[in-house]
Amino acid sequence: MLATIPVLAIVAVLVFLMLRLTPGDPAAILAGDAANTEQIAKIREGLGLDRPLIVQFGIWARDIVSGDLGESFYFKMKVTALIGQRLEATLSLATLTILFAVSTAVPLGVLAAWRFGGWFDRMLMGFSVMGFSIPVFVLAYILIWVVSLKLGWLPVQGYKPISEGFWPFLRHLILPSITLAVIYVALIARVTRASVLEALGEDYIRTARAKGLPESRVLIRHALANAAIPIVTVIGIGIGLLIGGVVVTESVYAIPGLGRLTVDAVLARDFPTIQGVILFFSVVYVVVNLLVDLSYVFFDPRIRY
Amino acid sequence: MSVAAKPAAGAGPVLEVRGLIIELPKGSDRKLAVDNASFSVGRGEIVCLVGESGSGKSVIAQSVMGLLPKQLPVAGGSILLEGEDITHAPLSRLRQLRATRMSMVFQEPMTALNPVMSCGEQVDEVLEEHTTLSPAERRAKILETIREVRLPEPERIYASYPHQLSGGQRQRIVIAMALILDPALIIADEPTTALDVTTQAQILQLIRDLQARHGTGVLFITHDFGVVAEIAQRVAVLRLGNLVEFGARDEVLKRPSHDYTKMLIRAVPTLAPVGRAADPGAPVVLQIRNLSKTYIDRGWLTKRREVHAATAVNLEVRRGQTLGIVGESGSGKSTVARCVVRLIDPTSGEVLLGGQDIATLSASKLRPLRRRVQIVFQDPYRSLNPRRRVGEAIIEGPLNYGLSRSEAIVRARKLMELVRMDPASLERYPHQFSGGQRQRICIARALAMEPELLIADEAVSALDVSVQAQVLGLLEEIRGRLNLAMLFITHDLRVAAQICDHVAVMSQGHVVEYGPASEVFLRPQHEYTRALFAAAPGRDFAFSTDPR
Numbered sequence: 001m002l003a004t005i006p007v008l009a010i011v012a013v014l015v016f017l018m019l020r021l022t023p024g025d026p027a028a029i030l031a032g033d034a035a036n037t038e039q040i041a042k043i044r045e046g047l048g049l050d051r052p053l054i055v056q057f058g059i060w061a062r063d064i065v066s067g068d069l070g071e072s073f074y075f076k077m078k079v080t081a082l083i084g085q086r087l088e089a090t091l092s093l094a095t096l097t098i099l100f101a102v103s104t105a106v107p108l109g110v111l112a113a114w115r116f117g118g119w120f121d122r123m124l125m126g127f128s129v130m131g132f133s134i135p136v137f138v139l140a141y142i143l144i145w146v147v148s149l150k151l152g153w154l155p156v157q158g159y160k161p162i163s164e165g166f167w168p169f170l171r172h173l174i175l176p177s178i179t180l181a182v183i184y185v186a187l188i189a190r191v192t193r194a195s196v197l198e199a200l201g202e203d204y205i206r207t208a209r210a211k212g213l214p215e216s217r218v219l220i221r222h223a224l225a226n227a228a229i230p231i232v233t234v235i236g237i238g239i240g241l242l243i244g245g246v247v248v249t250e251s252v253y254a255i256p257g258l259g260r261l262t263v264d265a266v267l268a269r270d271f272p273t274i275q276g277v278i279l280f281f282s283v284v285y286v287v288v289n290l291l292v293d294l295s296y297v298f299f300d301p302r303i304r305y
Numbered sequence: 306m307s308v309a310a311k312p313a314a315g316a317g318p319v320l321e322v323r324g325l326i327i328e329l330p331k332g333s334d335r336k337l338a339v340d341n342a343s344f345s346v347g348r349g350e351i352v353c354l355v356g357e358s359g360s361g362k363s364v365i366a367q368s369v370m371g372l373l374p375k376q377l378p379v380a381g382g383s384i385l386l387e388g389e390d391i392t393h394a395p396l397s398r399l400r401q402l403r404a405t406r407m408s409m410v411f412q413e414p415m416t417a418l419n420p421v422m423s424c425g426e427q428v429d430e431v432l433e434e435h436t437t438l439s440p441a442e443r444r445a446k447i448l449e450t451i452r453e454v455r456l457p458e459p460e461r462i463y464a465s466y467p468h469q470l471s472g473g474q475r476q477r478i479v480i481a482m483a484l485i486l487d488p489a490l491i492i493a494d495e496p497t498t499a500l501d502v503t504t505q506a507q508i509l510q511l512i513r514d515l516q517a518r519h520g521t522g523v524l525f526i527t528h529d530f531g532v533v534a535e536i537a538q539r540v541a542v543l544r545l546g547n548l549v550e551f552g553a554r555d556e557v558l559k560r561p562s563h564d565y566t567k568m569l570i571r572a573v574p575t576l577a578p579v580g581r582a583a584d585p586g587a588p589v590v591l592q593i594r595n596l597s598k599t600y601i602d603r604g605w606l607t608k609r610r611e612v613h614a615a616t617a618v619n620l621e622v623r624r625g626q627t628l629g630i631v632g633e634s635g636s637g638k639s640t641v642a643r644c645v646v647r648l649i650d651p652t653s654g655e656v657l658l659g660g661q662d663i664a665t666l667s668a669s670k671l672r673p674l675r676r677r678v679q680i681v682f683q684d685p686y687r688s689l690n691p692r693r694r695v696g697e698a699i700i701e702g703p704l705n706y707g708l709s710r711s712e713a714i715v716r717a718r719k720l721m722e723l724v725r726m727d728p729a730s731l732e733r734y735p736h737q738f739s740g741g742q743r744q745r746i747c748i749a750r751a752l753a754m755e756p757e758l759l760i761a762d763e764a765v766s767a768l769d770v771s772v773q774a775q776v777l778g779l780l781e782e783i784r785g786r787l788n789l790a791m792l793f794i795t796h797d798l799r800v801a802a803q804i805c806d807h808v809a810v811m812s813q814g815h816v817v818e819y820g821p822a823s824e825v826f827l828r829p830q831h832e833y834t835r836a837l838f839a840a841a842p843g844r845d846f847a848f849s850t851d852p853r
Binding site: 202203204206207208209210211212213214217221222225226228299300301302 | 434
C-alpha cells in the first residue's frame with residue numbers, strides 16, 4: 001500500500017520531464033501566428049516557463065502536495081476545477097462500460113467453459129478474436145452508422161449530464177459504452193472461460209456433483225467462485241486500459257470528458273492540464289489495483305496480507 | 306475366474322453390479338476399462354475392491370455414482386442400487402439418489418473440498434439440496450454430524466475453511482458430508498491413501514464404527530492389502546478391468562486362488578527387517594551434525610510465526626549402507642533430505658560430505674560438490690520434464706560437469722541397462738512410460754552423476770505394490786553393486802524394513818529414535834515409534850502362507 005506513493009512520484013517526474021523534452025512551445029501556441037518573439041517571451045515569463053526546470057518542478061510538486069494541480073495555460077482556470085467539470089462524463093462512461101462488459105463476459109465465459117469444445121464455445125472464441133482486432137474508432141463509426149443513422153434509435157453524438165434526467169443520460173452513453181466494452185468483453189470472457197475450465201477439472205467439482213447438486217450451482221458456487229481471482233485481476237487491468245480507450249471514444253462521440261480534455265490539452269501544449277490529468281489517471285489506476293489486490297482476500301480465504 | 310459369493314443377510318443387497326462392461330476411448334492400451342464385472346455389497350457389509358492402478362476400480366466406483374465422463378460409456382451389464390436399476394438412469398434421478406441413497410468419499414481430502422467455501426457450508430449444500438429443513442435445523446444437524454465424525458469444537462470446524470484443517474480432519478468432513486443423510490451405500494475410493502499411517506488407522510476405525518452403527522453398505526476401494534485385512538468382510542480383486550477373484554476376506558487373503566492375487570499378496574512387504582550384516586568400519590560418507598531448519602513467516606498484517614521443520618538432527622550414513630528416515634507428513638524427513646542436497650539452506654548445524662561441511666557453502670563453491678549427492682523424488686509423473694526426451698534428461702547433468710556428449714550417451718545407455726530398461730528408450734518422452742519405468746529413469750538420471758550418496762525421497766510411495774517391490778529390489782541391487790551410500794526417506798514402515806540398515810524415526814522435526822533397523826523394528830523404545838507400528842494396517846493379519 002505504501003508503495004503507491006513512490007509510484008506516483010515517479011509518474012510525476014516522468015510526465016513533467018517528457019512534456020519539457022517534447023517539441024512544441026505552449027507560449028508560441030497561445031500567442032498565435034502573428035506574435036513576435038518579444039510577445040512570446042512575455043507570455044512565457046507570465047507562465048513561469050522561463051525559470052530553470054528544477055524550479056518549475058519544485059513549484060509544481062509543492063502545489064501538488066497541497067492539493068493544487070496548478071492553472072491551465074489554455075483554459076485559464078484551475079486544473080482541479082477542470083478535472084472536476086469533466087469527471088462526471090468519463091466516470092459515467094467508464095462505469096457503464098465495465099458494468100456492461102462484466103455482466104456479459106462472465107456468463108459467456110462460464111457457459112463456454114461448461115460446453116467446452118461445443119458450438120457456443122467456438123463461436124465465443126471467434127468473437128473474441130474479432131473483439132481484440134477491431135479498432136475502437138472503426139467499430140464506433142459502424143455502430144453510429146447502423147444504430148443512429150440508419151435505424152435512428154439512439155443519438156449520434158454528445159452527452160447529457162445525469163442532472164438532465166436519467167433516460168437522456170443513458171441514451172447518449174449506450175453506444176459509446178458498447179463500443180468501448182467490446183474489447184473487454186472479449187478479454188474477460190476468454191479469461192473467465194480459461195479459469196473456469198481449469199476449476200472444472202478439480203476434485204471438488206466431482207465432490208459437488210457427487211452431492212447431487214444441480215449443474216448451475218456446481219458452475220457458480222464451485223467453479224466460478226474458485227476461478228474468481230484471475231477474472232478480478234483482468235477486470236482491474238481492464239479498468240486501467242480503459243483510460244486509453246476513453247480518449248478515442250470520447251473524441252468520436254463528442255463527449256466532454258477527461259479523454260477529450262487530454263486531447264485538447266496535448267494539442268495546446270497545456271502543460272499543467274496534461275500533467276494534472278495524467279497524474280489523476282495514475283492515482284485512479286493505482287487505487288484500482290490496490291482494490292483488486294485487497295479483493296483477493298474476499299474471494300479466497302487462503303490469502304492473507 | 307469369478308466366484309459368485311452370496312451377499313450378507315438382509316433384504317437383498319444394497320448394491321449389485323452384474324456383468325458390467327465399460328469401454329475405454331479408442332486408442333487406449335486396452336479396449337475395456339471394466340470387462341464383465343459382477344459383485345454385490347450387502348446391507349451393513351464392507352466389500353473391498355482391490356487392484357493396482359489402471360485396474361478399473363475407480364471407474365467402477367464412478368459408474369455407480371453416475372460420475373463417469375462421456376468418454377467412458379457403460380456398454381453392458383447393470384448396476385442395481387437397492388434393487389433399482391440405475392445403469393442408465395437420467396441425470397435428474399441420479400441427482401436425487403446421490404448423497405441420499407448413495408454417497409462417495411474421495412481419495413484426496415486436500416483437493417476434494419472446495420477451498421473457498423467453509424466446511425459447514427459445504428455440508429449444508431447437501432441438506433439444502435435434498436431436504437426441506439429450516440436453516441436452524443440444518444445447522445443443528447450438521448453440528449451433530451461433525452460431532453459424530455469425532456471432530457473437536459464443531460462450531461469452529463463449521464466455520465473453518467479446508468486449508469485450516471489437517472488432512473485427517475478434512476477427510477472427516479468429507480465423511481460427514483457423505484453420511485449426513487444416512488445413505489444405504491457409501492463408496493470410499495482410497496479414502497486413507499493420502500493420509501499418514503496413524504491418521505489412516507483412526508479414519509478406518511471411524512468408517513467401521515459409523516458403518517456398523519448406521520448399517521450402511523460400504524464399497525471400499527484400495528490398493529493396500531493391509532487395509533483390506535483391517536476392514537473388509539468380502540474382497541473383490543480386479544486386474545486390468547477383469548474381476549479375477551471375489552470372496553470372503555480370509556478366503557481371499559489366506560487362500561488366494563488366482564495367480565494375480567497371490568502375486569499381489571506376496572508383493573506386500575512385511576514389517577520384519579531384512580537384517581543385513583553392515584560393515585561398521587565402512588567410511589562415513591555423510592554426517593549430519595545438529596542440523597536445524599527454521600522457517601520464519603512474516604505476514605503483512607499477521608504475527609511473525611516460526612516453524613521448526615527440523616531441530617538438532619544428528620545422523621550418519623556409511624558407504625554401502627542405507628539409512629532410512631521414517632516419519633509422517635510434517636515430521637521433517639524431507640526437510641533433512643533437502644538440506645543435505647542443499648535444495649534449501651539449513652538454519653544451523655553441519656552437513657559433512659566426505660569430511661567437508663557443505664551446510665554454509667556459497668552457491669559457486671557448492672556447484673562442484675553437487676554431483677556427489679543426487680536425489681530421486683516421489684512423483685515420477687512430475688519429476689521429469691514432459692517436453693524433453695528421456696536421454697536428454699539423463700545426460701544433462703554429466704554434460705554440465707564436463708563430459709562430452711558421446712561419452713555421456715554411452716554412460717546413459719549403460720545406466721538404462723542397469724535399471725533394466727531398453728537403451729532405445731532414451732529417444733522417447735516421459736509420457737510414453739509407466740510410473741515404475743519413469744522411476745527407473747529417474748534413478749538412472751541420478752546415477753548418471755556418479756554420486757557417492759543417493760537420496761530417495763519417498764521414491765516408491767507413488768507406485769503399486771508389485772512395481773514397488775521391483776523398484777526396491779533394483780535400488781538394493783544398485784546400492785550393493787556401486788557400493789553407494791543411500792538415504793531413504795519414507796512414511797512406510799514396511800518399505801523401510803525391506804531396505805534399511807539403520808533407521809531414524811522423526812516426529813515434529815526431532816529424531817526420536819535412531820539405531821540399527823533390527824533394533825528399531827524388533828525393540829522400539831520410543832512411544833511414537835510404537836504408535837507407528839500399532840497403526841500399520843493389517844499388522845496382525847497372517848497373509849497367505851505361500852513361501853516367499
